[in-house]
Amino acid sequence: MAQPKQKFVGRSVLRLEDRPLLTGAGRFAADISFPGQLHMRVVRSAHAHARILAVHTADAAALPGVHAIWTAADVAHIPPIDFRLTKLVGLEPYRQRALATDRLRYVGEPVAAVFAESAYVAEDAAELVQVEVEELAPVLDALQEPQAFADGLRSEPAVVRKGFGDVDAAFRKAHTVVELDLTVGRHSGVPMETRGLIARHDRTRDVLELYGAAKVPHWNRAQIARMLGRALESVQLYEGHVGGGFGVRGELYPEDLLVCAAALKLARPVKWIEDRREHLLATNHSRQQSHRVRAAVDADGRILAIDDEFFTDQGAYLRTHAATVTDLTAAMLPGPYRVPAYRAVGHVRLTNKTPCGTYRAPGRFESTFVRERLVDAIATRLDIDPIELRRRNLITAAEMPYLRTLGTLGTEIELDSGDYAGLLDKTMAHLDWPALQRRLAQRRAADELVGAGLVMFVEKTGLGPRDLARVSVDGDGAVEVVTGAASVGQGVETVIAQICADALGVDYAGIRVVHGQTDRIAFGMGAFASRVTVMTGEATRIAAAKVRARAVEVAAELLQAPPDLLDVVDGRVVRTDAPEGPSISLGEIARTLAASPDGGLCAESWFQTDHMNYPYGVHAAVVAIDRGTGAVTVECYLVAYDIGKAVNPMLVEGQLVGGVLQGLGGSLYEEFRYDERGEPLCVTFADYLLPTAREAPPVDVLISEDAPSPLNPLGLKGAGEGGASAVGAAVAAAIDAALGMPGAVTALPVTPRKMREILRQETL
Numbered sequence: 001m002a003q004p005k006q007k008f009v010g011r012s013v014l015r016l017e018d019r020p021l022l023t024g025a026g027r028f029a030a031d032i033s034f035p036g037q038l039h040m041r042v043v044r045s046a047h048a049h050a051r052i053l054a055v056h057t058a059d060a061a062a063l064p065g066v067h068a069i070w071t072a073a074d075v076a077h078i079p080p081i082d083f084r085l086t087k088l089v090g091l092e093p094y095r096q097r098a099l100a101t102d103r104l105r106y107v108g109e110p111v112a113a114v115f116a117e118s119a120y121v122a123e124d125a126a127e128l129v130q131v132e133v134e135e136l137a138p139v140l141d142a143l144q145e146p147q148a149f150a151d152g153l154r155s156e157p158a159v160v161r162k163g164f165g166d167v168d169a170a171f172r173k174a175h176t177v178v179e180l181d182l183t184v185g186r187h188s189g190v191p192m193e194t195r196g197l198i199a200r201h202d203r204t205r206d207v208l209e210l211y212g213a214a215k216v217p218h219w220n221r222a223q224i225a226r227m228l229g230r231a232l233e234s235v236q237l238y239e240g241h242v243g244g245g246f247g248v249r250g251e252l253y254p255e256d257l258l259v260c261a262a263a264l265k266l267a268r269p270v271k272w273i274e275d276r277r278e279h280l281l282a283t284n285h286s287r288q289q290s291h292r293v294r295a296a297v298d299a300d301g302r303i304l305a306i307d308d309e310f311f312t313d314q315g316a317y318l319r320t321h322a323a324t325v326t327d328l329t330a331a332m333l334p335g336p337y338r339v340p341a342y343r344a345v346g347h348v349r350l351t352n353k354t355p356c357g358t359y360r361a362p363g364r365f366e367s368t369f370v371r372e373r374l375v376d377a378i379a380t381r382l383d384i385d386p387i388e389l390r391r392r393n394l395i396t397a398a399e400m401p402y403l404r405t406l407g408t409l410g411t412e413i414e415l416d417s418g419d420y421a422g423l424l425d426k427t428m429a430h431l432d433w434p435a436l437q438r439r440l441a442q443r444r445a446a447d448e449l450v451g452a453g454l455v456m457f458v459e460k461t462g463l464g465p466r467d468l469a470r471v472s473v474d475g476d477g478a479v480e481v482v483t484g485a486a487s488v489g490q491g492v493e494t495v496i497a498q499i500c501a502d503a504l505g506v507d508y509a510g511i512r513v514v515h516g517q518t519d520r521i522a523f524g525m526g527a528f529a530s531r532v533t534v535m536t537g538e539a540t541r542i543a544a545a546k547v548r549a550r551a552v553e554v555a556a557e558l559l560q561a562p563p564d565l566l567d568v569v570d571g572r573v574v575r576t577d578a579p580e581g582p583s584i585s586l587g588e589i590a591r592t593l594a595a596s597p598d599g600g601l602c603a604e605s606w607f608q609t610d611h612m613n614y615p616y617g618v619h620a621a622v623v624a625i626d627r628g629t630g631a632v633t634v635e636c637y638l639v640a641y642d643i644g645k646a647v648n649p650m651l652v653e654g655q656l657v658g659g660v661l662q663g664l665g666g667s668l669y670e671e672f673r674y675d676e677r678g679e680p681l682c683v684t685f686a687d688y689l690l691p692t693a694r695e696a697p698p699v700d701v702l703i704s705e706d707a708p709s710p711l712n713p714l715g716l717k718g719a720g721e722g723g724a725s726a727v728g729a730a731v732a733a734a735i736d737a738a739l740g741m742p743g744a745v746t747a748l749p750v751t752p753r754k755m756r757e758i759l760r761q762e763t764l
Helices: 018-022 119-128 167-172 217-227 254-266 276-282 324-332 364-382 386-393 420-431 433-445 492-504 532-559 586-593 649-669 727-739 752-763
Strands: 038-044 050-056 066-070 110-116 130-135 148-150 158-164 176-184 196-202 207-211 235-238 270-273 289-297 303-313 341-349 402-408 411-415 449-458 466-473 479-483 511-514 566-569 572-575 602-608 616-625 632-642 699-704
Touching: 038 119, 038 254, 038 276, 050 110, 066 119, 066 254, 110 119, 110 254, 158 324, 158 402, 167 289, 167 303, 167 341, 176 364, 196 254, 207 217, 207 254, 217 235, 217 254, 254 270, 289 364, 303 324, 303 364, 324 341, 324 364, 324 402, 364 386, 364 449, 364 727, 386 420, 386 449, 420 433, 420 449, 420 616, 420 632, 420 699, 433 449, 449 727, 466 492, 466 532, 466 586, 479 492, 479 532, 492 511, 492 532, 532 566, 532 572, 532 586, 532 602, 572 586, 616 727, 632 649, 632 727, 649 699, 649 727, 727 752
Parallel strands: 038 270, 207 235, 303 341, 479 511, 632 699
Antiparallel strands: 038 110, 050 130, 066 110, 158 341, 176 289, 196 207, 196 270, 289 303, 402 411, 449 616, 466 479, 466 602, 566 572, 616 632
8 A cells, every 4th residue: 555645734725714713603602502591690809818707699689680699608519620730749728619618819719600691680790799808918929938828738839849960069160150030920811712601401311511611621521520420421511613722711710610510500501701801800820930040151151050949929729730830940941951950949839819820831931031031141241142152052963862850741851853053053044143133233323222132942742641533434435533632723623634634645625623522532632732733633643544544455355456556545545556547435435334343434543652742943033122111112023943844834833923922912011910909900901911913023934844753753743832932032132132231131021111110220
């Protein structure tokens, strides 16, 4: 049998997902309704820290149209929400319950739930619920000493420690020690579509259905079934169109449990759509960290050791991600550099703010900012060109695979492949870096504040340990792929169809890809950690290859031809030595096998891996600063990224550009701020500033395929987060260059107010 040719993988074919969205046939959570449904409204805490004395619901319950009001006593049987990742010992007491019991720990915490005949009545009733409290002093700074969280518990649930080598010895023999204090502000993902959930109990089948699922439907299904005391098969989750994820959508939140429990108890469908204020108050925040980092270097600028102690402001509870962001920060900080000795101590601290989780490139946005600021500081201290300093410290292609005695997300870190210096060379040539620097110098000589910054990073993608896919062909020749993946708008259907099409020998446009439906496949890990293309894609390729082999086997018998002379081309099995001769379609073969014991022309396959893979990249930014306002304008931006093998370069480029814009938000605009009482100050788009089209610079993308991953046959690596990872570091370096003040930027975001403070320092 001839080996399949790559006809679709590697091409920028059009997305299969777009037609229903462009023709108004999209089906988002708000579009789903059922007859007789109730609407849920959550009553949220107005206090950052308080003891609950009473919750008064009588006035709200008397409002016409109110069906029920729940407080903590009504959901006391529901256990706290468990962890999905990074389950460190001793974290369980810090989990969040569906409704607050005796204490309120952040503004926005669910206190009660109102169920009414309409969303308007539910909202009116929620405003009538009175929460009587004794206000307590809030903890708002993760750097202050841990406080009491509960009896016998402190507000530091965990300390993550990672490292290797003799750090202290390296510092003793160092030529130079460079130390920095660096901070990253609190911000998070803001999808176009807020969270939305619709639960109903089909009593004829005794099946609880939840619509509006995203990201990790199978894991959420298992948790909901466990927490509500139901058999797994009696709970099903359904994903529709999802208006963005970015790490914050689709995790298990209190509202998921409330709508499900209510649908069961009230015997009516229950719908909840989050408004934007709720989203900014209650959906996972992320990023906020403070680092005290130092490096030991020799006289030539080669890194001998890095020592980092940092503090993660986790907010009020540990949600499903537990200590994941802290863990990833500590694990990924060394980046693309050879670091002989390393020590990281990450403190997970609770404060009276919205709980935190992951946001696109969690731990890498933060650690890349810290590491690259440190590298720039070393270059300044030793008067070495920053790019030359990077070259001296880069891990070489000859050293790959490169094992670090660090682990994260259940795997050890072994950099699978890479030519970091080669990508740096490509980037420099693409930018014509010397000419760019000359132009910027001329502009600075004319009193413009302009500069360029260039930084490097390593990403992690393709998180295992396994994934499952099923490929089938029906009697009409239609191909269906059923996966346990989820789609948050990243192009899952197109990419999986491209991989399946090449492996099977059909047109990608005729393949139907099913995802996010727990009743269609028994296992799925969903969409996170840039894993879908690698894991689901490879499971799909294996299953499609099995279907192709079975089709050729049957066709060989029907056509009386040797299997090694047959191939599948455009959905037909043909002879390679006589393409115009007798052939048979996959649909005909499927009809022949319809009554066979093995279930027809189909196959189900797993892909398993023990390691993640590691794409890498270079970011470069050019910025201009307005002396009067302190506004920083990013004039242009470049992302160079080695993805191993791009299934669809257009989609890779889209992912990278989108990530850059989100990275710019956290670098220059977005920050959740609080007053001294813990009252959030950024709960509308008037205060929480997202970059718009006006602030979006031209983004140039250089996709490289020099280092295919050896961990899967196609050499795939992921692309979902590489656009965001290094933006803060690149923008900071560019601002330093524009000001001629090395080390000027030590905190993100660099808002106009902060920029004016830096400019005042320049004039002192």
